[in-house]
Amino acid sequence: MSSNKEIGFDILENSDLDSVEEIGTDNMNIDKNARDRMLKITMDKYSAASGKQMNSQKVPETMEYAEQVSGTEMIQHRRLSRIIGFAACSAAAVALIAGGMFLYKHNASPENTVSDPAGEVIVTTAAESTATEPESEGIDVNANYIFMNPYTDRTDITQEELDAACMRYLDSLSKDRSEIWDIGYSFNDINHDDIPELFVRYSANGGGGEKMFVYDGKEYKSAHFNSSVSEHETVENNIGGDVINICPEKNLIYVSTEDIFTGHNFSKILWLDKRNTAATAFELNDSGYYIGGVRDYKLSDPNDTEARDKFEASYYLYNWQDLEYTPYDEAGENTKKTETTKPEDDNKSNGALITDSLFIAENPDTDRTDITQEELDAARKRVKEDWYNTDELEDNDMEYAYADVNGDGIPELFIKEYTLSHGYVQSMLVYTGEEYRGAYYYIDFKGSKHNDIDGAYFGQIGGNIDVYGNIMICPEKNLIHLNEGGDDLGTILKFEKGNIMKTLYKYSYDVCYEGGVEVSHSVETADRFQAALDSCNWQELEYTPFD
Amino acid sequence: MTNNEYRSMYNEDPYAAQTALFDEYLNFVCAIVYNKLRSCGSREDMEECVGDVFSAVFLHFDSKGSFSGDLKALIGTIASRTAVQKYRSIIRHSNTVYIADETGEIADDERLEEKTDRSIMQGTMLRLIKSLGEPDSDIILQKYYYNMNSNEIADKHSMSPATVRMRCSRALKKLKALLMAEGYDMKEGSI
Numbered sequence: 001m002s003s004n005k006e007i008g009f010d011i012l013e014n015s016d017l018d019s020v021e022e023i024g025t026d027n028m029n030i031d032k033n034a035r036d037r038m039l040k041i042t043m044d045k046y047s048a049a050s051g052k053q054m055n056s057q058k059v060p061e062t063m064e065y066a067e068q069v070s071g072t073e074m075i076q077h078r079r080l081s082r083i084i085g086f087a088a089c090s091a092a093a094v095a096l097i098a099g100g101m102f103l104y105k106h107n108a109s110p111e112n113t114v115s116d117p118a119g120e121v122i123v124t125t126a127a128e129s130t131a132t133e134p135e136s137e138g139i140d141v142n143a144n145y146i147f148m149n150p151y152t153d154r155t156d157i158t159q160e161e162l163d164a165a166c167m168r169y170l171d172s173l174s175k176d177r178s179e180i181w182d183i184g185y186s187f188n189d190i191n192h193d194d195i196p197e198l199f200v201r202y203s204a205n206g207g208g209g210e211k212m213f214v215y216d217g218k219e220y221k222s223a224h225f226n227s228s229v230s231e232h233e234t235v236e237n238n239i240g241g242d243v244i245n246i247c248p249e250k251n252l253i254y255v256s257t258e259d260i261f262t263g264h265n266f267s268k269i270l271w272l273d274k275r276n277t278a279a280t281a282f283e284l285n286d287s288g289y290y291i292g293g294v295r296d297y298k299l300s301d302p303n304d305t306e307a308r309d310k311f312e313a314s315y316y317l318y319n320w321q322d323l324e325y326t327p328y329d330e331a332g333e334n335t336k337k338t339e340t341t342k343p344e345d346d347n348k349s350n351g352a353l354i355t356d357s358l359f360i361a362e363n364p365d366t367d368r369t370d371i372t373q374e375e376l377d378a379a380r381k382r383v384k385e386d387w388y389n390t391d392e393l394e395d396n397d398m399e400y401a402y403a404d405v406n407g408d409g410i411p412e413l414f415i416k417e418y419t420l421s422h423g424y425v426q427s428m429l430v431y432t433g434e435e436y437r438g439a440y441y442y443i444d445f446k447g448s449k450h451n452d453i454d455g456a457y458f459g460q461i462g463g464n465i466d467v468y469g470n471i472m473i474c475p476e477k478n479l480i481h482l483n484e485g486g487d488d489l490g491t492i493l494k495f496e497k498g499n500i501m502k503t504l505y506k507y508s509y510d511v512c513y514e515g516g517v518e519v520s521h522s523v524e525t526a527d528r529f530q531a532a533l534d535s536c537n538w539q540e541l542e543y544t545p546f547d
Numbered sequence: 548m549t550n551n552e553y554r555s556m557y558n559e560d561p562y563a564a565q566t567a568l569f570d571e572y573l574n575f576v577c578a579i580v581y582n583k584l585r586s587c588g589s590r591e592d593m594e595e596c597v598g599d600v601f602s603a604v605f606l607h608f609d610s611k612g613s614f615s616g617d618l619k620a621l622i623g624t625i626a627s628r629t630a631v632q633k634y635r636s637i638i639r640h641s642n643t644v645y646i647a648d649e650t651g652e653i654a655d656d657e658r659l660e661e662k663t664d665r666s667i668m669q670g671t672m673l674r675l676i677k678s679l680g681e682p683d684s685d686i687i688l689q690k691y692y693y694n695m696n697s698n699e700i701a702d703k704h705s706m707s708p709a710t711v712r713m714r715c716s717r718a719l720k721k722l723k724a725l726l727m728a729e730g731y732d733m734k735e736g737s738i
Contacts, residue, residue, distance in 0.1 A: 007726060008734035009691040011668050013585050017623045022673055025578035027689050029699050034594065038577075039569055041598030046565070046605045443709060465709050484713070508709075 141271075141279040144234050145293035147225045149276035152217030157195055162187065162215060166198055169213065169220050170328050173200070182208070182520040184325030191251050191272040197223070199244060201325045203520055210323065211240030212253065214276040225270050225278040228290050239270065239278065245320035252281070252318055267311055269318075284311035353477070353535045355494065358516025359503035361442040361464045366433025371410055376402070379435050380413055384546050387415075399543035406478050408497045412439070414471060416543045426541070428467040428480065430499045440464040441482075441493050441501045444513070467493070467501075474536040479504075481538055492532055505529055550614040557608070569601050575619070576600050576626045581693070583630035587637050596633040600626045668731075675725045683718035690715050 182203035187196035241257035402411035469484035556564035
């Protein structure tokens with residue numbers, strides 16, 4: 001038993017100020033929400049202690065703003081997220097919370113104002129409000145920001161009919177778009193016409209999203225709205241994005257998408273009337289923040305957060321719900337389709353090993369043909385001399401093995417070292433013609449890709465990481481089985497001549513890939529991975545202690 | 548931000564001045580509060596305590612009309628004292644006995660020897676972590692002291708979570724070896 005004293009990271013607690021600074025005051029993760037919460041707490045405490053009335057005191061603790069905001073409340077400090085909920089709102093917006101109505105307005109001209117082009121009364125629930133604004137005020141939505149979606153006035157529609165229409169759409173989606181999976185559906189009657197709207201959730205390569213559909217009496221059709229490109233230009237878009245929230249009590253839909261490259265957030269709050277007409281009430285995009293189609297704030301500097309803050313304020317005015325989806329595959333409705341339309345999956349389930357991949361890492365290589373074993377041994381010894389933690393290891397803690405995995409006649413070097421945290425861990429190295437260098441494989445960073453339901457692809461971001469973990473090889477198929485421990489369930493790499501490393505399978509709790517394509521965790525994908533493993537004769541490497 | 552800068556800003560717009568000061572010193576105050584309450588406080592406790600600190604700082608200015616001396620040192624002192632008070636308040640209302648209460652600076656002076664030992668161990672731990680070099684030292688602190696997950700750390704360092712895990716694993720192994728060489732065993736429960 002060791003006579004050493006035990007030490008842990010808790011020893012760093014209760015330090016003096018110098019030590020706290022040495023630990024690093026910037027190392028903490030304080031997000032905007034936490035910062036805003038703490039600022040509010042500060043101001044509330046300060047106001048209470050100083051007797052100086054700060055506006056933050058008026059902010060309710062709950063998010064039920066609609067019941068607590070009055071039209072006369074003056075908010076001065078919009079940097080607080082909750083406070084900006086009011087500061088960002090124009091008088092018209094406040095009136096909206098007060099229970100006003102959306103008015104469709106042609107060219108913002110009073111004489112052209114109509115209460116509803118579809119002939120329906122468009123009024124939010126005034127009874128829920130305690131505010132004092134007159135009910136006749138509301139958001140004027142410019143006619144350019146109103147989209148008439150298909151609808152039906154049939155009254156004999158049954159849920160069975162809607163279920164069948166939903167399945168027809170999902171079947172066709174799954175059949176025509178094999179790169180879309182993990183599909184779920186949800187019925188919600190946003191506009192209270194007794195015909196629920198359909199929401200579909202899906203995963204695609206590295207991304208996914210949610211999309212809304214309306215029933216036209218025969219089928220569910222993609223729902224659309226008019227979106228701002230600039231102050232005077234609109235474009236028709238489908239109601240879909242990374243996230244959809246709903247607020248049925250106010251007939252509202254929130255849709256948000258983030259451009260991973262520019263960081264711009266594209267969000268909108270749409271109002272849906274009984275005839276499936278969508279009015280764009282609030283919108284945030286890369287040109288600014290819009291209320292009813294009128295630009296309330298122009299975005300000129302990419303770092304300017306005011307437009308986003310204003311939109312966020314509008315968002316927090318409502319009581320949003322996440323959608324609850326029923327998994328399409330678990331609904332038992334598409335078993336036949338799966339059997340008949342996914343032969344590729346069946347092949348995989350039968351244990352066919354994927355042999356190619358979109359994920360490729362080009363490791364250093366040499367075309368020399370005069371390499372001798374003596375040269376490799378000398379290079380191997382230099383590896384040990386330069387090993388990053390040789391000083392901390394006993395000689396017998398480090399062993400090596402040669403194996404020619406890619407069949408190019410130049411053996412790869414494998415190092416096994418003893419680690420205090422994980423026991424024995426192995427590394428793979430390739431010969432460059434001069435020395436052995438750490439081998440790596442390519443993996444993409446989950447969440448950095450986006451592929452929407454309509455197939456728009458925004459590229460991918462990824463990187464190379466070391467072949468480091470528990471390693472087994474299958475030289476006859478040029479394969480490496482790597483397990484990195486922790487969240488990793490296993491990686492199968494194909495190592496080809498020219499030191500080309502292909503990531504055939506990657507299974508971890510974070511992310512799963514087959515042939516460089518992201519797949520969901522499921523019994524089927526797990527079976528395929530196991531079948532791929534079972535199709536190879538894996539060998540343990542035989543290690544030799546260093547001289 | 549200096550005392551004069553704050554005062555002139557405060558004269559124009561008190562709230563803007565307070566918010567600017569809050570933003571400039573938020574990380575500093577949070578780090579101090581976290582350091583005291585890490586083992587016993589909830590997130591809500593810590594946020595409450597940060598609110599107490601800044602509120603006290605603002606009130607201090609109101610009562611004096613200026614900040615005397617070094618502003619950062621003043622805020623650090625207020626933060627430290629407020630966090631200790633919060634710590635005492637938490638453990639008074641808790642049935643759990645915290646080790647730090649027995650051994651830390653909050654404990655009474657009779658435990659001088661333990662305090663000295665602890666101070667030496669703190670210094671050793673920090674020195675060895677720093678010897679890992681950047682970014683490994685930051686990653687280790689973020690992972691095991693600040694309890695951040697790999698995704699959060701990855702965001703801060705523009706790395707993939709897998710790379711963070713790998714670096715973390717290697718750095719931890721190295722740290723254990725360094726500690727062993729200094730006569731310490733890493734407590735398993737603290738990893």
